[in-house]
Amino acid sequence: MARLTLENLAMTYGHGDPVLHDLSLAVADGQLVSLLGPSGSGKTTTLRIIAGLLQQTSGTIKVDDDDISRVPVYKRGLSMVFQSYALFPHLTVFANVAYGLKRQRISKAETTQRVTAMLATTGLNDLAERYPQELSGGQQQRVALARALVVDPRLLLLDEPLSNLDAKLRVSMREEIRRLQLQLHTTTIFVTHDQEECFAISDKVAVLNQGKIEQYAAPEEIYHHPATEFVARFIGFENFLPVNGTVADHAYRVGDQTVRVNVATDGAAKVLTIRPNQIRLVPEGPEVLSGQVTIRTYLGSAYRYTVDSPLGALQIDGPTEAPVAVGAPLHFTLPAEHLLPLEA
Amino acid sequence: MLDRHNRVLQIIGVIVLALLILPLGIVVVTSFGTEATISFPIKGFTLAWYANIWTQPAFVSGFQSSLTIALLASLLALLIGVPAVYALTRFNIPKQGWFQTLFLSPTLIPEIVIGFALYQTLVISWRLPLWPSLLIGHLLLCLPYVIRLVTSSMLHLDPHIEEAAWTLGTSRPHAFFTIVLPNIRTSIVAAFMLCFINSFNNIPISLFLNGPSQNMLPTAILNYLQNNYDPTVSALSVLLMLFTAALMILMERLLGVGALTTTGTNA
Incomplete structure (x- = not known):
């Protein structure tokens, strides 16, 4: 429920070549924006910098007018869903989803009520007492989404969340993600290397190549009018x-x-x-x-x-x-x- | 064909088990013998040797110091080893492999050499009292167990689950206690048990670092055997077996079946 602004982000690991050059991006409130690119294009690096899991070499990250460039990850108020789902193996589905609320010192009654509501929204009611290893890939994915969304994050960050699912489930899960995102009006950044996947659900797509944005536009625009040869090649x-x-x-x-x-x-x-x-x-x-x-x-x-x-x-x-x-x-x-x- | 194969395996299994258990069984039997020296089979039944244990001050004080040293050394090994493993597996540390080898090196050196080296350095050169020297020696003995068991369990733990906890508003130390620790709990308890048992049974290191003021149970048993070959030692051995078995059972109860043998990855 916020705007995201990236200004001149740059990132270099050690003394190596830069992985991000001067990357700027503006995401409007409530939009779902995809970062699309091949591996090594800097899309996951960008996402991890937004989350605060990586510190950028230079540049500014703003959520609304709030400069979070130097704010530690646990104070950013952003949620992230990982490719591996990263559920807490020692906690039940309910406790996994409740984890973020516990840290915010929210009352037990409100926690229970909000977790129950989120489990209902994500269709996990019957699985509340199960442990992550007892769930299928799709169910684990839902738990990861529920855990990320229940804290009302200012931004939802998705790192290739569908790549561990089989093809059929991938399609239904991406629709599920879009449904939840529209319903909760959460500004979302979605990282993927799958062109079809991101065109299907994004408001806008940023195509990344070697740490630079080649084109930032609506999916239809990119599909019909690729700006560069790289984008054209990437989309068929x-x-x-x-x-x-x-x-x-x-x-x-x-x-x-x-x-x-x-x-x-x-x-x-x-x-x-x-x-x-x-x-x-x-x-x-x-x-x-x-x-x-x-x-x-x-x-x-x-x-x-x-x-x-x-x-x-x-x-x-x-x-x-x-x-x-x-x-x-x-x-x-x-x-x-x-x-x-x-x-x- | 398969049947015959199985039959052979069964026979070998039985022989191995017998070789393991028979000597222990003989010790148990001899501890009840009436003869003044350890002999088998026994001629009469008595519990006198069990009573005799408590008349030997070396056994009583040895048990106490072995217990204290084993507990403290195991705890210290965890306090040093777990943070070290966390750092080695989660931070980008230069010369990581070098540190890993350093921590495991006590297992590569014969214990008797470690004992002698510690004696030379700590006791002779630095004039350290025996008790802290023993503790340091046993700590060295324990550390590799902690490093090896906890490292394997940390490597099995998805690093992203910690990151997920941070993004949900948890600071790094807090995430360590609420997310990492519960998931490596099995390996920590297993490491503690292995440390304790190995320290408690250790002779080579203790041999160099104990003296009249400070004796340990295994070395006390060794000393006693050199002068008296009576079934008191058998009786003491039976008690120690029961003690170790009780520890094992406790561990099973705490961690479930096979915690010790599966080197403690996440259950």
Whole structure:
């Protein structure tokens, strides 16, 4: 129930290379914001700095207008859910959830009432007297959420909370997290390397690469208009065509071909990108590009072809009804409305 | 085939058990013998040797000092060992492996050498009285047990559970007592028991560090045997077996089955 502001966060371990450079981020009250990036991108480091488990080399962390940059972890009033759930093995579910309230010296009656209410919200009523090792992964996850939320944290920090669950449970748990987050209106930071997972539940996504934010925007914006080649690669664009020069306003030279796009860029475009499923397969004809299939893989919903074309090697998806053999030619066009020019 | 295999194993098991238990059984039997020297089988039954234990001041005072030293050395080993293990497993300490080896080194050196070295340094060079020297010697004996058992249990404990406690508003020391300690409790009790039993039974170190003013039970038994070969020692051995067994039972009750043999990871 608060705004979070990160200003120029930097982090260096020992004498090594910096893991965060000048990272700034503003999260509005009640939003769920994801930090998305590959391992080593600095997303967990950022989360641990917000929590106070790591001390940043420089920079400021503010919750509302409260500067918590140097406040010790146990006084920050933030809750964290860990990848391993980190439940207290010697305490029952009830005692696990009550732990944070006990530390706040809240009366026994109020503790019982609040814990019971939280167990009901998270669907754990029947498990109150169980021990963590007697619970399934999904149940442990709920206990971890209940324990974090019962203290009314100013921020909820989630560190890859779904990565230890199987695929089916992952989907239902992420909906559960979103439901709770909306219901309690808790400002939440969600760290993940799974693009689909974070797009599904986030208000905004910050894509991190090597300790820098590459793009911070709504999921739809990132999906349709990745700002950089890194973001594009991370969210499923497979084809990157290096631009040799500009022919006209909306036309670029790629290899010895001219390629048209619909959107213009402010500066000079360096690469054009397109998703494999946005390349259109057409019959042979004028203005149609052709290439030879070198690899074919089966994706279930489509075949993916690696095609040796005048534009270089391209990844192209084709329908499962009409498979094209390796070595055979494939004819296609690049629809101007799907080609994105990127400046970086 | 499998049956025969099992049969062989059974026979070996029985032989091993017999070899372990038979001598103890003989000691128990001889403690009731009427002969003036330890002999087997016995000719008559008496409890006189049990009464005789209490007429030997070396046994009574030896028991008292062995008990005190074993208790104090075990407690001190925990007070030094547990924080050391916590630091070694949770903080980024330079030369961590070096410290680990240092703490375990008393197990690598023959105890008789440790005893002699301590005698040379503490008693001869530093002129330390015998009692503190004995305590230091037994502390050295105990420390490796604490380090080894508690380290394995700390390594099994997810470090994130402590962090979770901190984020929920608990300071680091408080989290240690409410979260870490209850989860390594088994290994601490097991380490205490092992320390106590090893210190209580120790001869090599005590041999160098005790004297007329300060004797320990095992060395008192050794001394007694050199001069008298009568069943008083058997009777005393029976009492000590009962004492150790009582400790074991107490431990089972406190920690559940197998606490000693599973090196005390979280139950």
